[in-house]
Amino acid sequence: MPSKRLSVVVTRRLPEPVETRLKELFDVTLRDEDTPMTRAELVAAVQECDVLVPTVTDPIDAGLIGQAGPNLKLIANFGAGFDHIDVQTARSRGILVSNTPGVVTEDTAEIVMALMLGVTRRIQEGLSLMQNGEWQGYAPTALLGTRLGGKRLGILGMGRIGQAVAKRAAAFGMQIHYHNRRRLRPEVEEPLDATYWDSLDQMVARMDIISVNCPSTPSTYHLLNARRLRLLKPSAIMINTSRGEVLDENALTRMLKAGELAGAGLDVYEHGIQGNPELRNMPNVVMLPHMGSATHEGRLEMGEKVIINVKTFADGHRPPDQVVPAML
Structure with a gap:
């Protein structure tokens, strides 16, 4: 039987x-x-x-x-x-x-780079102009963004996905920094040419782009809270493809509205699947429907x-x- x-x-x-x-x-x-x-x-x-x-x-x-x-x-x-x-x-x-x-390591790392490019090169604004038939032609000062090369990327969580992001970002000429529960072993850290920060506060204050790649646990809930977000430079960009709860989304929204942050690229949200409604109307915010692993x-x-x-x-x-x- x-x-x-x-x-x-x-x-x-x-x-x-x-x-x-x-x-x-x-x-x-x-x-x-x-x-x-x-x-x-x-x-x-x-x-x-x-x-x-x-x-x-x-x-x-x-x-x-x-x-x-x-x-x-x-x-x-x-x-x-x-x-x-x-x-x-x-x-x-x-x-x-x-x-x-x-x-999903490689797939998520690709979405991180897509969000970085989407925000820094104002791709969403350009798409909107074309889709609405509003583009009036080339202008030397129109839709000026920033290049990724030479920018400091701070990776929060240097596990499989964080390391995959680091490799891709390095290919764009970015400088790699990271904060992790534990420092990577030298044989892992050195090929990435990554700088370790024991203090998350000190790292976020100096980065041009922050990529959130840590898991959601009780210890990472609102790890990027209102106080810590205020340490970011006004020219900084926030990317989150991890879990919405790691980032205080309401505090992020307030800073973006006030012009205290240059932009954000989000694939996950703290409050429901739609995210904060105010984010959807901001031209410097790229929002995706949790597509990180969608291949x-x-x-x-x-x-x-x-x-x-x-x-x-x-x-x-x-x-x-x-x-x-x-x-x-």
Whole structure:
């Protein structure tokens, strides 16, 4: 008799090859609509399944985990970030949590560079002129931006993505600086030609562009708060592709409105998916709809990692990408 296949619930539509392979391996419930599950649907899922495959849009909090049935033993997240999952509560209930690290590194670093160029070269303003038929022709003083070469880039969080950003920025002739919980090993730091700052305050006060690439944890909540943002030069630009909660978005908005900051490029937001409404009307702000990992290649690789994590668990072993306390 074949062993019973794991019951797996997937909360969002995934790339077709990923859904097909999951269906081949497990007893999978797929989502027809590409919309987030309601709270009631999430509760029903965790009460019945062995494995839940959520995404960043699903709040897997203590209240939800507390309603899980006895069969739920793995939350195999589709995505690298896991701040939407109460990992500690899951662990206390004997539920493992896994994620998909590493596969979106290059994609996110590309979006960081796109946002830098978008803000510094005023691409959004130029697009608007063309799309609205308002361009009157070349003028020597029109739409003047700034070049990236020679600018100081301060990277907040020098993990995989931060290092990938550093390599790309160096190719543009930028000077690389960074702040991290721990200084990189010399064999990692030296090829990047990166300058380490133990003091985040001192770093942000001297940079032309700040790129936020650290994870969202209790210790990084509003790490860039109103006080720290005021240390930035008026000519500085803020780029955030990490998590909205790291940056005090309301304080950022006030500074941009007051002309105390040159611009911002955002792919994540602190207050809902739309961000602060006032930001949408600012010509020096480029806003993207959380596109950092949105490539065909990246999403397929994320799905492959989910499959490996669930299959390894089904075979009685620890998922290779299990989230452990040291990561929290």
